[in-house]
Amino acid sequence: MANLQVEVPRPPAITGLLPLFRESAHTLAMVKHGMNLIKQATELVNPGQVPVLTVDQPLYAIAKKIQWTWPGIYGEDKFVVMMGGLHVEMALLKAIGSFLEGSGWASVMTSAGVTTEGRVDSLHKGSQISRSQWAHQVTVAALYALQRKAYDDYRKTCETEDLQSFDLWSKKMATKYPQFCYWNKVLQLECLLLAFIRSQREANYTLYVETLTAIIPWMFAMDHYHYARWLTVHVTDLQELSNDSMDIHREFVKGNFVTQKSSHKFSAMAHDQIHEQQNAYVKGDGGVIGITENEGALRRWMVAGAEIARILNEFEDQFQRQRQTDVRHHEQLPSVQKSFASDLNNAISSFEKLGNPFAEDSNDLYVLDTKVIMPDEVIAAVRSMEDTGKTQFDGFVGQRIKDPSDNFYDSISKNNLPLLKSKPKKTPGKSCDQDIW
Template sequence: MEKMVISDTPLQGDEMVSWAAYHASKQSIPEEPECGVALTSLLPLFYDQAKSVAMIRHSMDVVKRAVDILNPGQIPVITLDQPLYTLAKQIQWRWPETHGEDHFVIVFGGLHIEMAAWKTLGNLLDSSGWTGVLVLAGVASTGTADSFLKAAHVTCTRRAHQVTASSLYLLLKEAYSQYTSGLDEGQDPMPLDDWCAERVDASPQFQFWFIILQLELAVLIYVRSVREENFLLYTDALSKLVPWFFALGHTNYARWIPVHLRDMVTLVTKHPSVYAQFLAGNFTVKKTTHAFSAIALDQAHEQNNALVKGDGGAVGLTENPAALRRWMVSGSRDGQIDF
């Protein structure tokens, strides 16, 4: 249905398309892509907690051995969320001869970066009246709107900010049109960027919502870079987000995302083969052949984890040693590598 609507220009009546469908229509997909749907699997699980230097170093060794079997000579690429990424980088700096940056590429989890960015926006929007506007507009209930400030559900939070960014941009264009229509005949209007800069100086309220719009667009461009498998856009979007983590006190992300960004921009000289694969879109995971459908590596990790964890009131494997042992002995071995 959305394909039919997108093909209509302009849209008719109350027809609408989603943000993802619009960008999917703009993304060109080759008839025979170099890489098809990604293969994902689980290595044997460990009952011990991952948040220790010993476990992260051991995991790096296991991944290295697995990669050497599957693709000899390849540099292992490992994706971790923020606390574990910190440990992995410290291991690289402590043992450079065996686990250093010449031997592994450590990647910061893209899903967790997006969640942290939405939480950063929530810090700015707290007590601004934004959640009340969403409730009055019928976008969400009161409790759900409040959860957007903490990015409790990343998909719903992203949609709320997509609606907000679209609304703010429409209001911006309307205000600019009123400015241009009020000019005397023959008077040239200021360019939009200059007019916005003037309004920022003149109105604190305009300045606040203009900042919100700019930050929302920066995060959405980051999400788009992952969905489109665009590595150059990914690094550019990250560079735009880093100052906000510093400004709003997200200390751990402010410290470690610049390290991740440095690693990514130096791949071209340090690991040219990995850089070439990232440019081809292989810094993400594609589970379908549809356009605009790639996901971050750590999101694929989370989806694999969900396959072996209990749902509802059931106890997950990671919380029950006996269940974990039974699964390790008698569970499905498809896609697993034994060591």
């Protein structure tokens, strides 16, 4: 995608940390205090601007409660609260990993050398973001290549007058064959992940809102109800932003909803990701280890640590600008491209050894490596999960936000969809229990 970005990246932004709080941030009092300080700092630097606050999901929920409780001071027209893009990405990585668990995907990634057996669990949990991003990039390219190969085989055996386009053929196959349907949904989910990442790297606000909206039904379907609830609120706020704060909406459309930290292409990042990197500077070289028992030293570090990190950050940036004028994204380098091509070819080969899932013509859904056949309820869940999520999403918006007939904080019903990771049901027998599928 970096090759497609024609525009020259914007100048790097000035980033930094405010003095740190020692108290826990997950309280209404501390979030409210933080909002007051941010409002004061914004007014000092840019008088008249509506402050913008980016937080993770738990803090977002608290911030929204503050906005709804004191709308005259912290309402949507006086404060823009964003849910951190990095944390949304982590939640989506976890949802995709949960969907893939038990499918044999881990065996493919291991045999292809994309990851190791000791690290494969982190791909399912999305705990290692860079490794997970790489694995899903390799997977989506491999699955698309396998799907195109299956389509080419279909074209060779099909009469010209009956030949269907790739899209029509794909829809027909997904409707007819469970194995095709499952891996087509994997491809769809991973494309959604990459589109969401692209929206941030290119500072494309329209794409950002579209992908966020598309992510929410999957959160409902996969029972990630905290993100399902609050992402719905977040997207609603973004859709109403042009009415609540025209100036902020105009800046967001220009790409200022993310931060360009470097001069490289395809490198804009969400505010919470920038914050995590700033935290890494502060915590470098031991962080607070050894001074937590000294109250005075700890307080001096809390105040001065952020400033020291800023000075080091500016020095390193200036030094790099003097030495390097290459604006390419790091994944455009030949060594990275060569590594990706190698992993991709290995992944395609590993999939084909286990059987191209898009060439399967049986009515079964099975695990790639063990060939264990899933029961009918798993097939039904896979086919219906997107529609299930959309129905819940539409109902939540209609009944709790636009025309609230239910309490917003009422619990969201779990779907508990049986997927490939589901354990076999046990049926009691006379002598012992048997696992049946």
